Amino acid sequence: MRNAYSSVLAIAVILFVSTLTAAQQDDPSRAIADGGISVAGWKGKIDANEEARGQVLNNAKFSQDGSALRFTTGPAVTYWNPANTASGNYTVKATFKEPKYMNLNNHSHPYGIVIAGNDMGTDQQSYLYCAAYGNGNFIVRGFGPAPFQLNGRRGSPNAAINKAAGSDEPVIQEIALAVKNDKIECAINGTVVAAYDKSAVVTAGKLKSTDGVYGLRFGHNTEGLVTDLTVTKQ
Numbered sequence: 001m002r003n004a005y006s007s008v009l010a011i012a013v014i015l016f017v018s019t020l021t022a023a024q025q026d027d028p029s030r031a032i033a034d035g036g037i038s039v040a041g042w043k044g045k046i047d048a049n050e051e052a053r054g055q056v057l058n059n060a061k062f063s064q065d066g067s068a069l070r071f072t073t074g075p076a077v078t079y080w081n082p083a084n085t086a087s088g089n090y091t092v093k094a095t096f097k098e099p100k101y102m103n104l105n106n107h108s109h110p111y112g113i114v115i116a117g118n119d120m121g122t123d124q125q126s127y128l129y130c131a132a133y134g135n136g137n138f139i140v141r142g143f144g145p146a147p148f149q150l151n152g153r154r155g156s157p158n159a160a161i162n163k164a165a166g167s168d169e170p171v172i173q174e175i176a177l178a179v180k181n182d183k184i185e186c187a188i189n190g191t192v193v194a195a196y197d198k199s200a201v202v203t204a205g206k207l208k209s210t211d212g213v214y215g216l217r218f219g220h221n222t223e224g225l226v227t228d229l230t231v232t233k234q
Helices: 002-025 048-052
Strands: 043-046 060-065 068-073 077-086 090-098 111-118 126-132 137-143 147-149 171-180 183-188 191-197 212-218 222-233
Touching (some): 060 077, 077 111, 077 222, 090 111, 111 137, 126 171, 126 212, 137 191
Antiparallel strands (some): 043 077, 060 068, 068 222, 077 212, 111 126, 126 137, 183 191
16 A cells, blocks of 8 residues: 555656646747846846856846836846945835736746845846745745755745736735844735845855845746835835
């Protein structure tokens, strides 16, 4: 009986991995027409693995849409304005709206806040981001300059994160990253969903400092609007 159960479990794991791999292969990063950055002062860099696959920054689009910032990707990308810096204790937050959930992809992709950016635009850049998915998950991840995960490769679910009613339905998230003395906290829709000791994140191979540039992070094949990007000193 135990051997039969083990066989069924093994088959289930294989099917899950195969399905996940197929989904990823069926969802390669697009090249967005008329891409590039048209918001004054802002810069961007796509992920190294996107570059290795031949993607370029102009295959994603970052533009002004009234009082909002509009993003359409393309390759996974981080955007920042070098004039936007924060140090000491602070909170950076913004509201993200995905008007049509999964409009450009076949599974949920994240978008969120970047802080602690140093050496941005270089191969040695380091930063931390907290991003939400429209399926109720979130991910906290960094580059220093190699990528590192703080809550797993696929993130974690949390009841505070809004879920889209279905494909092409709208979903809105308010995301904040804060540095508070010896802690770094991510809050989504007013609830702290993750907290980390600063000493575990500002260390060799991870962040150079929590002082630095703040900005925005978008997964590949994602489309939406950002409003009310602000920084507040504590």
